[in-house]
Amino acid sequence: CTGAWAEPSVTVFGFLEAQVGRQTQNAPGTQLYDMGGSRLGFKGDEDLGGGLKASFYLEHRLNPDDGTVGGGATFWKGGSWVGLSSEGMGSVKLGRWWSQAFLKSQYASDPFGMGTLGEGSYPTVGCGPAFSGGCLGAFWVNNSVSYENSFGPVSFGAQYSVEAVGTGGKHPVNFGVSYGDGPLYLGAGYEASNDGSSDERWTSLAATYDFGAVKLYGGYGSGQDAAQVKRKNLIVGFTAPVGAGQVIGSYNTQDQGGVKVEQLLSLGYKYFLSKRTNVFAVVASDSKAPTGTNKSGYALGVFHSF
Amino acid sequence: CTGAWAEPSVTVFGFLEAQVGRQTQNAPGTQLYDMGGSRLGFKGDEDLGGGLKASFYLEHRLNPDDGTVGGGATFWKGGSWVGLSSEGMGSVKLGRWWSQAFLKSQYASDPFGMGTLGEGSYPTVGCGPAFSGGCLGAFWVNNSVSYENSFGPVSFGAQYSVEAVGTGGKHPVNFGVSYGDGPLYLGAGYEASNDGSSDERWTSLAATYDFGAVKLYGGYGSGQDAAQVKRKNLIVGFTAPVGAGQVIGSYNTQDQGGVKVEQLLSLGYKYFLSKRTNVFAVVASDSKAPTGTNKSGYALGVFHSF
Amino acid sequence: CTGAWAEPSVTVFGFLEAQVGRQTQNAPGTQLYDMGGSRLGFKGDEDLGGGLKASFYLEHRLNPDDGTVGGGATFWKGGSWVGLSSEGMGSVKLGRWWSQAFLKSQYASDPFGMGTLGEGSYPTVGCGPAFSGGCLGAFWVNNSVSYENSFGPVSFGAQYSVEAVGTGGKHPVNFGVSYGDGPLYLGAGYEASNDGSSDERWTSLAATYDFGAVKLYGGYGSGQDAAQVKRKNLIVGFTAPVGAGQVIGSYNTQDQGGVKVEQLLSLGYKYFLSKRTNVFAVVASDSKAPTGTNKSGYALGVFHSF
Numbered sequence: 042c043t044g045a046w047a048e049p050s051v052t053v054f055g056f057l058e059a060q061v062g063r064q065t066q067n068a069p070g071t072q073l074y075d076m077g078g079s080r081l082g083f084k085g086d087e088d089l090g091g092g093l094k095a096s097f098y099l100e101h102r103l104n105p106d107d108g109t110v111g112g113g114a115t116f117w118k119g120g121s122w123v124g125l126s127s128e129g130m131g132s133v134k135l136g137r138w139w140s141q142a143f144l145k146s147q148y149a150s151d152p153f154g155m156g157t158l159g160e161g162s163y164p165t166v167g168c169g170p171a172f173s174g175g176c177l178g179a180f181w182v183n184n185s186v187s188y189e190n191s192f193g194p195v196s197f198g199a200q201y202s203v204e205a206v207g208t209g210g211k212h213p214v215n216f217g218v219s220y221g222d223g224p225l226y227l228g229a230g231y232e233a234s235n236d237g238s239s240d241e242r243w244t245s246l247a248a249t250y251d252f253g254a255v256k257l258y259g260g261y262g263s264g265q266d267a268a269q270v271k272r273k274n275l276i277v278g279f280t281a282p283v284g285a286g287q288v289i290g291s292y293n294t295q296d297q298g299g300v301k302v303e304q305l306l307s308l309g310y311k312y313f314l315s316k317r318t319n320v321f322a323v324v325a326s327d328s329k330a331p332t333g334t335n336k337s338g339y340a341l342g343v344f345h346s347f
Numbered sequence: 348c349t350g351a352w353a354e355p356s357v358t359v360f361g362f363l364e365a366q367v368g369r370q371t372q373n374a375p376g377t378q379l380y381d382m383g384g385s386r387l388g389f390k391g392d393e394d395l396g397g398g399l400k401a402s403f404y405l406e407h408r409l410n411p412d413d414g415t416v417g418g419g420a421t422f423w424k425g426g427s428w429v430g431l432s433s434e435g436m437g438s439v440k441l442g443r444w445w446s447q448a449f450l451k452s453q454y455a456s457d458p459f460g461m462g463t464l465g466e467g468s469y470p471t472v473g474c475g476p477a478f479s480g481g482c483l484g485a486f487w488v489n490n491s492v493s494y495e496n497s498f499g500p501v502s503f504g505a506q507y508s509v510e511a512v513g514t515g516g517k518h519p520v521n522f523g524v525s526y527g528d529g530p531l532y533l534g535a536g537y538e539a540s541n542d543g544s545s546d547e548r549w550t551s552l553a554a555t556y557d558f559g560a561v562k563l564y565g566g567y568g569s570g571q572d573a574a575q576v577k578r579k580n581l582i583v584g585f586t587a588p589v590g591a592g593q594v595i596g597s598y599n600t601q602d603q604g605g606v607k608v609e610q611l612l613s614l615g616y617k618y619f620l621s622k623r624t625n626v627f628a629v630v631a632s633d634s635k636a637p638t639g640t641n642k643s644g645y646a647l648g649v650f651h652s653f
Numbered sequence: 654c655t656g657a658w659a660e661p662s663v664t665v666f667g668f669l670e671a672q673v674g675r676q677t678q679n680a681p682g683t684q685l686y687d688m689g690g691s692r693l694g695f696k697g698d699e700d701l702g703g704g705l706k707a708s709f710y711l712e713h714r715l716n717p718d719d720g721t722v723g724g725g726a727t728f729w730k731g732g733s734w735v736g737l738s739s740e741g742m743g744s745v746k747l748g749r750w751w752s753q754a755f756l757k758s759q760y761a762s763d764p765f766g767m768g769t770l771g772e773g774s775y776p777t778v779g780c781g782p783a784f785s786g787g788c789l790g791a792f793w794v795n796n797s798v799s800y801e802n803s804f805g806p807v808s809f810g811a812q813y814s815v816e817a818v819g820t821g822g823k824h825p826v827n828f829g830v831s832y833g834d835g836p837l838y839l840g841a842g843y844e845a846s847n848d849g850s851s852d853e854r855w856t857s858l859a860a861t862y863d864f865g866a867v868k869l870y871g872g873y874g875s876g877q878d879a880a881q882v883k884r885k886n887l888i889v890g891f892t893a894p895v896g897a898g899q900v901i902g903s904y905n906t907q908d909q910g911g912v913k914v915e916q917l918l919s920l921g922y923k924y925f926l927s928k929r930t931n932v933f934a935v936v937a938s939d940s941k942a943p944t945g946t947n948k949s950g951y952a953l954g955v956f957h958s959f
Contacts, residue, residue, distance in 0.1 A: 359663040359665070359695060360663075363709045363711075363733075363734070363735035363748070364735070365734070365735050365747035365748055367747065367798065367815050376816065376817060377815050377816065378796065378815060378816050379747060379748070379796040379797070379798070379815040379816065385735075387695060387711060409711070409728070409729055409733060410733075411729075411733040411734060411735060411747070411748035411749065412733075412748055412749065412795060412796045413727065413733075413749055413795040413796065414724070414727045414728065414729035414730055414731075414732070414733040414748075414749040414793075414795070415726050415727055415728065415729075416726070416728045620701045620705065620707060620737075621699060621701050621707070623699055623707070624699055624701060624707040626737075648747075649707075649735055649736070649737060649747060650735075651699065651707045651708070651709050651735045653662055653663055653697045653699070653709060
């Protein structure tokens, strides 16, 4: 590299996912769409000596089908933070970042990895009317301080939103913990928020076990949303290596106040062209969602990370 | 490079064009403006072995005069796609990308290369009221699958929009083919769209020949817009190396329903400071455009690509 | 570097600042906020030979607390230009860029460097109703041509907005000059604008002297805004190395029509983890601002540049 690269610590990263298919969730007819959250990011670390590091992270989301921004006004939807970390002492991040509860439990329980038409449904757990980051079951918390650390196989994260939400509201908070050792992964998360209108709480668990011929996934979530409606989320699934690819299946249900509003069965195959690139085929059927809003359909697509 | 560059396959590219001049097209008075479509892009390839490649492309457009986004909500106006390509088998791109018809014919026929005040006028061919990508004479098609390949001097592209446009509309489609051998270039394009209100069609041809002392350009387009009005577009031009630069001239007319709505004569000089950078002077006169909307004027500018 | 880096002249740069604290300026309660103007930029130079260079610059501003864009529609708020420069002859920039008057004087007089809660208040000098870049005391001028050069210790900049502002308005213009030799820095700036409603003028001076144990800062500005109200701005401050860090203090007042509308006393400490990274603590008290709008408060934060 020449001296022109004055800042060699910046990494440009991301991925694009595009699938062609039908999904009655959005609109009838064949569409080109992205469900993985195509992204472009910039990140970097600086070694401060003595095991200390400074880091930053900016992740933009976009829609490759029409070139629009994926997060509306939240251009850096995927995260925007600056932080410090130390070997042993863990890391602190200030800004917008993933809910630690979600990362350690719900995200880990989806064999589709929050991508393709087959992915589990998470963003429906519910937010209070004054919500502005920190929503239960949502993915990111604004204005947050995150602390993450690992002790051998145990990984822990806590997140606190510095700003209270809504008039009379409280500071959203969440915790996540995981245990990963060889083939076994266990994760748990707890989130609490109150925007002044009501208490929201969400507890979630995840477990995966890799038998080699098949990896099993299970996840369960339970809580109450801002309307004081009880919510439950269940997912079971698997991935199994077949040839140069992987068969993936999942069964995902959601309950609201005892009524099943989602019953999603997804089956897919990913063919890995490389670690960074795969093509996939997915079918999904949601037999409980209201007409016009379910996720049933099929798609063929390509995923390429960089 | 250090290991900090974890993703060395990402290239940051683009160019900025800025000209100072007067154009009665937009507003009276001297202005600073960009007509080349200043841009910042990110792209990359991954070699998958066996002649196969995965690629992505993201191109943002911006206005350097005031730092605003060039494409409004379409932040990645210049293209956003992920694709696969193979030596011999060609490439497939999914997302937002150039109309193949436009690329192979109209774009090739403009000696100003769609930049500076002297550029030909293309975006006026007309779109149906329900248009959302796939407009005739427009540059990009949303939700598209593009196939491109080359056989010796012949290059071919076909593009299909996966989503139909408008109620009762059809899928926009376009084709482009070119032949380039030594000094000769021939290109042709065909586009068809129907947004449910009417059929739109556009056929275009381009030819250039480089005699060395001068390169001649010619282009012709004919079709009907969404209002069923017949449209025609004609351009002839030249570039001629003079000193370390190039004299450029073009004559461009547009007809709508038999009425000439543009008669643009442009003359310019580009002085190449390097392959990547030039300064230019351009004068243009449009004697048929309605008062206040024509493109007449003059400008001095700089172009720098990276 | 591999050939994949086809454009090695692009540098990705920027910084993120995040502070946790209270400021009654914006809203009561603890907040996570950024006052330094967190940014991500892209810039590059091309050596054209003979001492000539082509350059471009794009600087985006963002809010790390919630991932939103810092400049609204002006995505490239921090600057967007293309230019040429020559050893000896200076540089010319076309686009959006810093007011040379501001850079050379007001910016130089703030010991907090326009960052953290302790920073001086500049953006309040006033703009005419038809303002669109070129505001007095604002930071950037749109549609501008900037000329910058240095002669030994003397640095000079002039900026002219190519577009007049408002009906009957004039072209915003500003000048800045500085002298920097060893411990001494002197700067002066003059700005003039007229948007058709009234004349605006602003003159500013800055001086700093580095005694080693302490560096002193002083700045003074005087002019009249678009409403023909007389304005004055005064700042005195210091930085002093203490341990691996720096104590910073400033006293900043603003007068409008003879009434003191700001009287800000700021004290802070920056601990430098590296040249690129620091953590800081700041307290500030504004005893004259109208209730609910003052800048009083305290904050702890981190700054990381890349």
